[in-house]
Amino acid sequence: MAAISLSGLTKVYATGVVALDGLDLVVDDGEFVVLVGPSGCGKTTALRMVAGLERVTSGTVSFGDRVVNDVSPRHRDVAMVFQNYALYPHLSVRENLGFALENKKMERAERDRRIRAAAAILGLQDLLGRKPRQLSGGQRQRVAMGRAIVRSPAVFLMDEPLSNLDAKLRVQMRSEVLRVHRSLQAATLYVTHDQTEAMTMGDRVAVLQDGVLQQYDTPRSLYAAPANVFVATFIGSPAMNVYEAGLETSGSVPTLVLGSQRLNLPPQIAARVAAYQGRKLIAGVRPEDLAVSSGPGLVADVRLVEVLGSEQQVYFSVDATQAGGAAAAADESAQAGILAASAPNGMARLDPRSGVRAGGRVTFAVDPARLYFFDPDTGRAIGR
Amino acid sequence: MTDVKGRGDPAASQRAAALPGLRSDEGATREGRAAKAARRRAAETESTIPVELYGLRRGTVTLLTTLAFLFAIFTLVPIAWIVINSTKTQANIFETFGFWFARPFSFFHNFSLLFQNVDGYGTYIQWFGNTALYAVLGGAGATALSAFAGYGFARFSFRGSKVLFYLTIAALLVPITALTLPLYLTYAKAHLINSLWGMVLPSMISPVGIYLMRVYVDISVPRELIDAARLDGAGETRIFFRVALPLMVPGFMTVLLISVVAVWNNYFLPLLIFNINTRYPLTVGLGLWSERAQNSGNAQLFPMVVIGGLVTIIPLIALFLILQRYWRGGLLLGSIAN
Numbered sequence: 063m064a065a066i067s068l069s070g071l072t073k074v075y076a077t078g079v080v081a082l083d084g085l086d087l088v089v090d091d092g093e094f095v096v097l098v099g100p101s102g103c104g105k106t107t108a109l110r111m112v113a114g115l116e117r118v119t120s121g122t123v124s125f126g127d128r129v130v131n132d133v134s135p136r137h138r139d140v141a142m143v144f145q146n147y148a149l150y151p152h153l154s155v156r157e158n159l160g161f162a163l164e165n166k167k168m169e170r171a172e173r174d175r176r177i178r179a180a181a182a183i184l185g186l187q188d189l190l191g192r193k194p195r196q197l198s199g200g201q202r203q204r205v206a207m208g209r210a211i212v213r214s215p216a217v218f219l220m221d222e223p224l225s226n227l228d229a230k231l232r233v234q235m236r237s238e239v240l241r242v243h244r245s246l247q248a249a250t251l252y253v254t255h256d257q258t259e260a261m262t263m264g265d266r267v268a269v270l271q272d273g274v275l276q277q278y279d280t281p282r283s284l285y286a287a288p289a290n291v292f293v294a295t296f297i298g299s300p301a302m303n304v305y306e307a308g309l310e311t312s313g314s315v316p317t318l319v320l321g322s323q324r325l326n327l328p329p330q331i332a333a334r335v336a337a338y339q340g341r342k343l344i345a346g347v348r349p350e351d352l353a354v355s356s357g358p359g360l361v362a363d364v365r366l367v368e369v370l371g372s373e374q375q376v377y378f379s380v381d382a383t384q385a386g387g388a389a390a391a392a393d394e395s396a397q398a399g400i401l402a403a404s405a406p407n408g409m410a411r412l413d414p415r416s417g418v419r420a421g422g423r424v425t426f427a428v429d430p431a432r433l434y435f436f437d438p439d440t441g442r443a444i445g446r
Numbered sequence: 447m448t449d450v451k452g453r454g455d456p457a458a459s460q461r462a463a464a465l466p467g468l469r470s471d472e473g474a475t476r477e478g479r480a481a482k483a484a485r486r487r488a489a490e491t492e493s494t495i496p497v498e499l500y501g502l503r504r505g506t507v508t509l510l511t512t513l514a515f516l517f518a519i520f521t522l523v524p525i526a527w528i529v530i531n532s533t534k535t536q537a538n539i540f541e542t543f544g545f546w547f548a549r550p551f552s553f554f555h556n557f558s559l560l561f562q563n564v565d566g567y568g569t570y571i572q573w574f575g576n577t578a579l580y581a582v583l584g585g586a587g588a589t590a591l592s593a594f595a596g597y598g599f600a601r602f603s604f605r606g607s608k609v610l611f612y613l614t615i616a617a618l619l620v621p622i623t624a625l626t627l628p629l630y631l632t633y634a635k636a637h638l639i640n641s642l643w644g645m646v647l648p649s650m651i652s653p654v655g656i657y658l659m660r661v662y663v664d665i666s667v668p669r670e671l672i673d674a675a676r677l678d679g680a681g682e683t684r685i686f687f688r689v690a691l692p693l694m695v696p697g698f699m700t701v702l703l704i705s706v707v708a709v710w711n712n713y714f715l716p717l718l719i720f721n722i723n724t725r726y727p728l729t730v731g732l733g734l735w736s737e738r739a740q741n742s743g744n745a746q747l748f749p750m751v752v753i754g755g756l757v758t759i760i761p762l763i764a765l766f767l768i769l770q771r772y773w774r775g776g777l778l779l780g781s782i783a784n
Contacts, residue, residue: 115673135676142677148670151781152692161688162678194780202780209678226783 064088065249066112066217070121073107073273081107083273084121092247094240096264098254100296104273105253109221112251114138125217141210142219146226147202149194155181155205156190162213180212183242200231204238211242218243218250224259236263257297261285269293291344291385291441294434300349300375302434303408305382307345309338318345318433321381323360331430334445338435343444344385346434349375352410354418355427365406367420374414377406378424384408385438525759532556532753539748556753565744568723570754573731577710578761579642580727584649585706592652592701596659597690601672611660617653622714633719644719645727649709655701662697663690668782692777699772707762728758 066089073082082104089095097105110116112123114135122129130138141162150158159180163173181187184204194202203223210218223239224232240263243250254260260267261281268278269292277289281297288294288302295301308319316332316339317324327335335343352360362378384407410426418424435444502510530546531539533553542548560570599611629648630639638644667690675685691698713729720726726734732754739747 113673113677115676135673136679136681138677139679140677142674144670144674146668146670146783147781148668148674149781150671150675150689151778161675161680165679165681165684195776197780199783202783209674213678 065091065093065125066251067124068108068112068121069124071108071111071118071123072120073104073111073116074119080273082111085270085273085275087268087275087278089249089251091249094243094250094252094263094265096252096254096260096267097270098257098260098264098267098296099270099276101255102272103270105255105270106221107273108270109142109219109251109253112217113140113142113219138217139213139215140217140219141213141215142221143206143210143223145222147194147206149202149205149209151194153193154190155186155192155194155197155208158194158205159186159190159208159212162209176212176214180208183211183245184208184238199227200235203227203235207239207242211246214246215248218246218248220250220252222254223252225254225256232259239263258299261297267297269296271296287443288434289443291346291436294346294436294443298348300409300411302346302348304344304346304385304434304436305380305407306342306385306438307382308342309335309340311339318430320345320360321383323380323382325360325428325430327430331433335435338437338444342438344436344438344441346385346436347428347432348434349409349411351429351432352412352426354412354416355425357427358425360426360428362408362424362426364418364420364422364424367418369414371414373411374416374418376410376412376418376424378408378410379406380408382407385436528752528756532749532756534749534752536746536749539752552749553753556749557757559750560754560757564747564750565738567734567738568726568731570728570731570750570757572724573726573728574757576725577727577729577758580645580649580712580716581706581709583642583646584709585702587646587650588652588655588705588709589698589702591650592655592659592705593691593694593698594686595656596661596697597663597667597686597694599656599660600663601667601669601690614653614656617651618657626718630718639719640722640725641719642725645716648715649705649712652701652705652708655705658701658704659694659697662700663694666697666778667693668778670782695777696773696775699769703765703769706765710758710762728754732758 066087068085068087071082071085071087072080074080085104085108087095087108097108099105107116111118114130114133118131122131124130125138125140150161153161156177159177160173163176168176177190178187181190184207186201186204186208189197189201189205194205197205203226206223220239224235227235236259239252252263260269261284264281266278267281267284269276269284271292277284277293279287279289284293284297288297291304295304305320310317310319310324312324316327316329318327360380362380364376364378366377368375368377412418436442437444527544531544533551533556534542534548535550535552535555538548563569595614599607633639633644638647671689671693672685675689680688710727711729712727713733716725716727716730717733720730723731723734732751735744735747735754736751738744739751
């Protein structure tokens with residue numbers, strides 16, 4: 063059953079800024095859903111509307127069958143973990159955890175039992191008497207989580223809860239959050255700008271841009287079948303290489319034209335993009351789908367090689383034009399002082415033993431089945 | 447030593463540092479005056495704590511310090527005078543040097559007079575009690591109202607909130623003398639003449655306090671904390687007392703001090719509304735004594751006015767010292783991650 067359903071949820075601020083535009087989203091019971099997008103995409107606004115902290119301009123927020131648009135946050139029975147924790151600084155950890163229960167006028171014995179249980183889940187047993195200022199960043203984060211857990215809420219909201227932790231702790235807390243989620247089985251809506259967090263944590267992930275939902279799917283599908291160029295380049299790290307391309311037929315063989323280079327397409331792939339014959343489209347390939355080839359393929363100049371041990375990230379340039387947002391970003395870095403001519407416009411993740419050197423030339427084998435195609439005007443994926 | 451902060455110019459210090467070999471060569475003609483000065487400056491910074499005052503020149507700092515020192519003396523002189531003269535007899539107040547002690551030492555005699563109704567117009571101790579009562583009620587009321595209003599203005603956006611706030615601030619601009627007649631007439635109708643509430647109610651309105659609390663809440667009570675408390679199911683009253691107020695303590699204590707001092711020192715309002723001696727606060731009572739000492743031949747009241755003035759300021763100093771420990775930062779430590 064749907065625990066949270068958002069329907070046509072829209073937020074327009076008094077200044078006329080549309081922060082969220084007609085968001086439809088269903089979070090099932092026990093599901094962990096991640097709202098992800100670049101900053102300013104409306105994800106936090108959406109979360110605050112679910113919490114009741116932000117007034118809904120139009121559309122509805124429902125918990126189960128109940129529309130809660132006009133229910134005050136106090137009476138919504140949602141628990142929220144804030145980005146900056148928002149712990150009560152003058153209260154001890156025990157009092158921080160117990161505050162919500164006190165508000166419910168829960169009996170002291172039951173309250174203590176719940177506080178102890180939550181503290182045990184998060185390993186806070188020895189810190190109950192401390193004040194927030196006596197805790198480390200990670201411990202504060204746990205208290206913020208604990209404050210939500212003790213209530214055993216039907217709906218659990220998290221607003222970038224890990225963004226203030228250092229990289230190592232963040233990875234550690236990711237699995238901790240999931241562990242807690244599994245033990246509580248509460249419908250959870252989790253906001254982040256970090257696509258890695260989204261991919262690793264979400265049962266389903268909703269990708270937002272400029273207040274509009276781009277795609278709502280499992281992490282696997284988002285990666286394998288992105289709905290548009292934005293999702294394709296946003297999900298996956300490093301980002302997908304996307305280029306402006308053309309589609310021609312040389313003889314009877316359909317070919318993809320990338321700058322001055324041509325890649326032959328097998329019939330079943332060509333059929334997918336048949337409607338774009340003789341027209342422009344956007345072609346994308348993920349860095350991990352490129353491999354060094356001794357035969358024909360995509361020829362590129364290697365600009366920079368970063369060896370990470372298990373792999374090497376090869377920045378290269380091909381004589382094709384980068385598409386959309388990626389091109390704009392490249393322009394910016396070119397203006398920032400990097401010579402535009404030598405700026406890389408693509409990236410590959412290769413085996414560290416592949417012997418690729420900066421300044422050299424390399425031929426990538428491209429599996430046409432691993433290519434992504436998008437409409438150049440709408441950005442939508444083609445043939446899926 | 448080349449790392450001289452905010453003192454002199456770093457280039458000069460560096461030059462000085464580059465010339466260690468010349469150090470013993472005092473008076474050598476090839477040393478320019480600038481190099482000497484630079485070396486002296488560099489040497490000074492080694493031995494003294496560098497003074498940093500907005501990067502001002504040393505001469506400017508000295509001038510400003512001197513001015514501040516003179517101003518401090520100027521403000522402390524009357525207090526010194528009152529302390530010294532509280533130990534003198536009536537004759538000595540007028541006949542001996544004002545800024546030194548004179549025999550006989552009559553501090554305790556003067557002090558005991560404060561408890562006596564010397565000329566039949568009232569006792570100091572009663573006025574002291576009145577003042578304390580007015581100040582406690584008015585000051586506490588002003589502080590409470592300022593805290594509520596400041597929090598409301600800072601953390602709720604409601605229709606007309608801005609207009610209301612500006613009206614409050616505008617009240618600061620109206621001189622109290624302009625309100626004398628309307629205030630008196632209103633009081634007469636409302637039977638507030640000679641009434642405790644006539645004194646306390648107006649004292650409870652403090653535009654400065656409201657303004658201060660609003661600003662203080664803005665910087666010290668994060669919205670996230672209030673949001674968190676709402677989601678934790680707390681009502682607004684509970685949020686105010688349990689979450690916001692503990693964070694407002696330094697601002698709260700400041701407003702408490704300002705309000706108590708304002709009521710304690712208020713002369714105009716009680717003069718206007720009280721015409722029964724037993725209702726007077728200290729300001730009006732001492733004023734009455736002072737006037738009778740000068741104009742009605744009750745010269746024996748002079749020492750009492752002096753020591754009365756001294757005793758009047760002691761509770762305020764005590765209050766300041768007590769409240770001082772509440773002025774501390776870091777109340778939010780650990781609450782909000784940046």
